[in-house]
Amino acid sequence: MSPSKVPLPYTPTMPVVFEKDGFKFGFYSNDHRPIHVHVRKAGAEAIFDVEDRVELRESHGFKVRDLARAEELAQENRDSIIKAWHEHLD
Secondary structure, three states: OOHHHOOOOOOOOOOEEEEEOOEEEEOOOOOOOOOEEEEEEOOEEEEEEOOOOOEEEEEEOOOHHHHHHHHHHHHHOHHHHHHHHHHHHO
16 A cells, blocks of 8 residues: 555544643543543643542653643643533533
8 A cells, every 4th residue: 555545543633621831631522421631742642530530541652750740730620621521521
């Protein structure tokens, strides 16, 4: 198969709830429960569940220091994340 005919993976755009320190926090329009937030920075991505408490579900490519900062920001903005989830997905 020629390079021009290789199918590219589908990557839906992620509406951003907020940005800080280079991190982008958001979720997809068709996302599912439990309430969670996707965090991206410089090609890395993590998902934190936020419904009951902030808890890391998965992470790819983050340095430990950046992951700790992302978790801190998710905790600080948990109420706003949950509010935005309900406004967009309920």
